[in-house]
Amino acid sequence: MDRIKSKIQKGKILVGDGGWGTLLIKSGMKSGECPEMWNIEHPDVVSSIAAAYKEAGADLISTNSFGGNRIKLKAYGLENEAKRLNRQSAYLTRKAIGEQHHVLASIGPSGKFIIMGDISVDELYESFREQAIALEEGGADACIIETMVDLEETRCAVLAVKENTKLEMIVSLTFMRSNDGGRFNTIMGTTPEMFINEMKQMNVPVFGVNCTLSVEDMSVLLERMYLFEKEVPFLVYPNAGQPQLTDNGILYPESPEVFAKYVPDFIRNGAKIIGGCCGTFPEHIRAIRNEIDRIQ
Amino acid sequence: MPPVKMGEGTIGKGYPDLLIILKSINKKIKHKGMAMENILEQIALCVERGKINRNSPYPPDLRGQDGAEELVQQALAMGISAGRILNEGLMKGMSVIGKKFSCNEVFVPDVLMSARAMNAGMPFLKSAFETGEATHKGVFIIGTVQGDLHDIGKNLVRMMMEGAGWRVIDLGVDTSPDKFLEVLKENPGAVVGMSALLTTTMMNMEKAVKVLKTEVPNVTIVVGGAPLTQEFCNKIGADAYSPDPQGCIEYLDAKFGFMN
Numbered sequence: 001m002d003r004i005k006s007k008i009q010k011g012k013i014l015v016g017d018g019g020w021g022t023l024l025i026k027s028g029m030k031s032g033e034c035p036e037m038w039n040i041e042h043p044d045v046v047s048s049i050a051a052a053y054k055e056a057g058a059d060l061i062s063t064n065s066f067g068g069n070r071i072k073l074k075a076y077g078l079e080n081e082a083k084r085l086n087r088q089s090a091y092l093t094r095k096a097i098g099e100q101h102h103v104l105a106s107i108g109p110s111g112k113f114i115i116m117g118d119i120s121v122d123e124l125y126e127s128f129r130e131q132a133i134a135l136e137e138g139g140a141d142a143c144i145i146e147t148m149v150d151l152e153e154t155r156c157a158v159l160a161v162k163e164n165t166k167l168e169m170i171v172s173l174t175f176m177r178s179n180d181g182g183r184f185n186t187i188m189g190t191t192p193e194m195f196i197n198e199m200k201q202m203n204v205p206v207f208g209v210n211c212t213l214s215v216e217d218m219s220v221l222l223e224r225m226y227l228f229e230k231e232v233p234f235l236v237y238p239n240a241g242q243p244q245l246t247d248n249g250i251l252y253p254e255s256p257e258v259f260a261k262y263v264p265d266f267i268r269n270g271a272k273i274i275g276g277c278c279g280t281f282p283e284h285i286r287a288i289r290n291e292i293d294r295i296q
Numbered sequence: 297m298p299p300v301k302m303g304e305g306t307i308g309k310g311y312p313d314l315l316i317i318l319k320s321i322n323k324k325i326k327h328k329g330m331a332m333e334n335i336l337e338q339i340a341l342c343v344e345r346g347k348i349n350r351n352s353p354y355p356p357d358l359r360g361q362d363g364a365e366e367l368v369q370q371a372l373a374m375g376i377s378a379g380r381i382l383n384e385g386l387m388k389g390m391s392v393i394g395k396k397f398s399c400n401e402v403f404v405p406d407v408l409m410s411a412r413a414m415n416a417g418m419p420f421l422k423s424a425f426e427t428g429e430a431t432h433k434g435v436f437i438i439g440t441v442q443g444d445l446h447d448i449g450k451n452l453v454r455m456m457m458e459g460a461g462w463r464v465i466d467l468g469v470d471t472s473p474d475k476f477l478e479v480l481k482e483n484p485g486a487v488v489g490m491s492a493l494l495t496t497t498m499m500n501m502e503k504a505v506k507v508l509k510t511e512v513p514n515v516t517i518v519v520g521g522a523p524l525t526q527e528f529c530n531k532i533g534a535d536a537y538s539p540d541p542q543g544c545i546e547y548l549d550a551k552f553g554f555m556n
Contacts, residue, residue, distance in 0.1 A: 031494065
């Protein structure tokens with residue numbers, strides 16, 4: 001199987017997957033449960049989510065390991081299960097999607113701040129190293145270091161993956177839009193331009209943006225990034241808007257049709273991998289797939 | 297007339313260097329006669345810029361200068377009341393940073409540094425709280441709701457609320473409705489702040505608000521967290537939603553009539 005980068009170089013637009021947390025909740029995960037523990041306790045559910053995204057047309061399907069670093073697992077007293085939970089998450093996704101699709105090892109933030117003195121750079125590196133190795137052992141061929149807000153923590157994760165695995169690397173940061181609409185920053189103040197410069201300096205081949213922003217805000221952000229950088233293949237995984245409380249519980253408002261509508265926009269602004277984040281389901285991915293197939 | 301080159305002692309041979317004299321006068325004014333307002337302004341500036349003490353390297357342009365820690369002590373030595381140092385110095389600085397944060401002009405690291413600078417000055421004012429010379433606006437009970445382990449946003453609000461003059465009781469993460477209730481009953485009149493970051497735990501917020509409002513109908517509850525909206529706040533019956541700490545501070549100031 002070709003690597004992601006070479007598929008992109010051949011002109012392909014790839015489809016990512018959608019939200020995992022929202023599907024785990026639909027399958028009965030309660031608040032307060034450790035999502036990664038579902039890899040052990042409900043492997044069939046985890047596999048079925050991966051399979052559903054494959055069926056919907058995703059080329060890259062994540063592992064259920066977003067909070068699988070030992071720093072985050074510690075909150076559940078599961079830090080010593082880090083290896084097992086990560087290995088199992090990659091194994092489950094690989095088993096569900098076969099060899100012709102990419103297993104994208106999900107690596108999320110630690111939830112601690114270096115600047116607060118909560119955590120050291122060495123601890124972060126070590127925690128990401130352990131996670132990345134286990135994910136590769138379990139069958140991942142690529143990774144997405146995602147929903148990051150702190151460039152220094154991102155750097156730790158990039159180095160940990162690069163120096164200890166052969167995983168093909170994607171990095172994705174989470175930006176917010178300023179109240180006046182004019183600026184994008186991470187909560188730490190990082191601008192899209194700072195992010196792009198840093199990733200290029202670290203030779204990260206594919207990077208982009210996920211979470212928090214709606215499809216429309218994402219398209220504005222991506223346009224801005226493309227103005228600054230036209231060579232790098234971007235990834236974009238928007239949220240399905242802001243969650244709303246309805247009679248049927250919490251729902252994200254943006255429909256698969258809205259996602260499909262913005263696909264040409266994303267492609268025009270350098271997106272080579274398009275998927276979804278919180279509140280997106282296989283139906284959203286199906287809509288993106290159909291739109292890309294229509295265009296290409 | 298010969299050219300006058302300031303600072304090089306050339307203002308007429310044989311005369312003392314005028315600039316050096318001026319400088320030394322200036323220094324004396326700065327050190328001994330620093331007006332009270334001036335030092336309070338400097339304290340506020342240290343908090344705003346996150347200047348903790350003389351030794352702290354941050355921010356680089358204030359390197360080697362006194363920080364909040366030294367200036368608060370100097371202000372006390374000058375006879376300025378602890379209440380004024382708190383209100384017109386430390387809290388003023390926090391208020392500036394809070395407003396900038398809500399306009400996305402500064403970010404989390406800036407707020408953290410400001411909170412640290414404020415905390416560096418606070419221990420010297422401790423006795424003032426004990427004697428009643430300085431008072432809190434009230435008690436603010438804060439926690440992340442049940443099932444949710446995220447605490448970054450909650451911690452930011454805690455810092456800013458402390459910086460705005462509230463005594464904060466932090467219940468940490470994964471706080472059950474019963475825990476909120478128990479601590480609220482121990483602190484009658486306290487305001488409650490709830491945080492949630494996850495779609496799942498937003499529903500637990502609704503539960504907690506219901507329990508508190510049933511048991512303590514007049515309690516004021518402020519909610520926040522990345523996925524929240526004003527609409528959600530209205531639906532679950534909380535009193536106020538704010539996307540940032542400053543909005544919470546301003547809402548409570550208005551509600552309880554605190555003057556700024």
